[in-house]
Amino acid sequence: MSDCFIPYGRQWIDDADIAAVTACLQSDYLTTGPAVSAFEAAFAQTVQASHALSCHSATAGLHLAYDGLGLKPGQCAIVPSITFVATANAARYCGADVILADVDPHSGLMTPQTLQAALAELQGRSGLVAPVHLAGVPCDMPALSALAKEQGLAVVEDASHAVGSLDESGAPTGACAHSDAAVFSFHPVKTLACGEGGMVTTQDAELADILSRTRSHGVVRDAAQFERAEGADEPWWYEMQTLGWNYRMPDINAALGLSQLNKLDRFAGRRRQLSQNYDELLVELAPHVLAPAGRPGVDPCRHLYNVQIDFAAFGLSRSQVMTGLREYGVGTQVHYIPVHQHPYYKALYGEKALPGAELYYERTLSLPLYPLMADEDPERVVRALGRVLGL
Numbered sequence: 001m002s003d004c005f006i007p008y009g010r011q012w013i014d015d016a017d018i019a020a021v022t023a024c025l026q027s028d029y030l031t032t033g034p035a036v037s038a039f040e041a042a043f044a045q046t047v048q049a050s051h052a053l054s055c056h057s058a059t060a061g062l063h064l065a066y067d068g069l070g071l072k073p074g075q076c077a078i079v080p081s082i083t084f085v086a087t088a089n090a091a092r093y094c095g096a097d098v099i100l101a102d103v104d105p106h107s108g109l110m111t112p113q114t115l116q117a118a119l120a121e122l123q124g125r126s127g128l129v130a131p132v133h134l135a136g137v138p139c140d141m142p143a144l145s146a147l148a149k150e151q152g153l154a155v156v157e158d159a160s161h162a163v164g165s166l167d168e169s170g171a172p173t174g175a176c177a178h179s180d181a182a183v184f185s186f187h188p189v190k191t192l193a194c195g196e197g198g199m200v201t202t203q204d205a206e207l208a209d210i211l212s213r214t215r216s217h218g219v220v221r222d223a224a225q226f227e228r229a230e231g232a233d234e235p236w237w238y239e240m241q242t243l244g245w246n247y248r249m250p251d252i253n254a255a256l257g258l259s260q261l262n263k264l265d266r267f268a269g270r271r272r273q274l275s276q277n278y279d280e281l282l283v284e285l286a287p288h289v290l291a292p293a294g295r296p297g298v299d300p301c302r303h304l305y306n307v308q309i310d311f312a313a314f315g316l317s318r319s320q321v322m323t324g325l326r327e328y329g330v331g332t333q334v335h336y337i338p339v340h341q342h343p344y345y346k347a348l349y350g351e352k353a354l355p356g357a358e359l360y361y362e363r364t365l366s367l368p369l370y371p372l373m374a375d376e377d378p379e380r381v382v383r384a385l386g387r388v389l390g391l
């Protein structure tokens with residue numbers, strides 16, 4: 001039996017983070033101030049995007065990006081069924097329909113083949129495709145984006161898991177070479193923590209301008225953009241020109257985000273090291289337990305270590321394995337329940353068979369992965385897994 005519990009994920013907050021937040025609390029700005037601008041500039045530089053717009057969560061960022069790209073009723077967003085529900089829900093906020101696409105059963109990723117199959121459901125409608133870099137593994141963006149462009153669809157990457165990942169060209173996720181925008185999450189379980197927080201990156205200046213307004217009520221404060229000319233001489237004047245939301249990131253959260261971003265290399269290095277340790281240890285448990293799939297040529301910064309286990313081959317349910325691991329002090333989680341199996345989406349679109357997503361879901365289990373894990377923890381986890389499975 002273990003002494004300390006290893007959760008499946010955990011943030012790493014150090015004294016520098018606490019000092020950064022404290023300095024913000026002692027400053028004049030609690031919301032939209034210098035920390036927001038500094039975090040956005042540093043993030044844009046890190047992911048090689050020309051624009052980075054912070055917002056209060058990735059959910060808000062997805063809504064802003066979809067809306068900014070014109071998603072509206074009568075249109076569709078094509079979303080992989082293996083993702084957090086927010087990727088799909090943001091399309092519903094825009095009044096658009098969701099087409100849930102199948103995924104590769106081992107990696108859980110949308111592939112050119114599964115996107116192609118989903119495109120058949122478009123039936124002439126326009127909209128967008130939102131690939132998800134599940135667990136931090138970049139999707140085949142050149143191929144997905146080529147298919148989307150053929151149909152005139154916009155592309156938004158849900159990069160909530162993928163800060164620090166590199167694609168096959170060596171470009172960081174967020175550089176948007178093959179998409180209109182990428183959206184990141186800074187929920188504490190993700191690689192960088194803000195409390196709540198999100199970021200939209202893009203190379204499109206016009207889209208960035210739209211989002212800078214819609215994230216703050218649709219209000220314009222720049223006199224050069226006023227429709228009412230006299231407004232320029234009235235110091236109180238601002239104009240709401242389109243409908244927007246309050247999706248701003250507080251300066252307190254941005255101060256934490258910037259301080260965390262300074263440690264991205266360390267966090268990512270640690271995630272890569274721990275993942276490699278797991279990969280080597282799991283060879284012993286193959287073929288009934290498989291290490292997470294990567295993709296050739298990409299260099300993921302893994303957010304999740306999502307193994308595939310053939311539970312039936314062991315005569316065990318996943319619940320029994322999770323409970324057994326908990327008794328050894330090992331926390332696990334399941335990412336994700338397929339979106340098409342949630343009652344809300346079943347009520348909207350009926351039963352849908354997505355065999356790749358269902359097989360992925362049946363076998364997936366996320367083992368603990370976070371930078372503060374001790375060097376010996378992967379071995380402890382794999383040993384516990386072997387015992388629970390009776391290996």
Ligand SMILES: *Cc1c(COP(=O)(O)O)cnc(C)c1O
Binds near residue numbers: 057158160161185
């Ligand atoms: C966490 C997550 C989101 C939502 O992020 P929030 O910042 O919590 O809104 C969206 N998509 C995926 C794939 C996620 O993992």
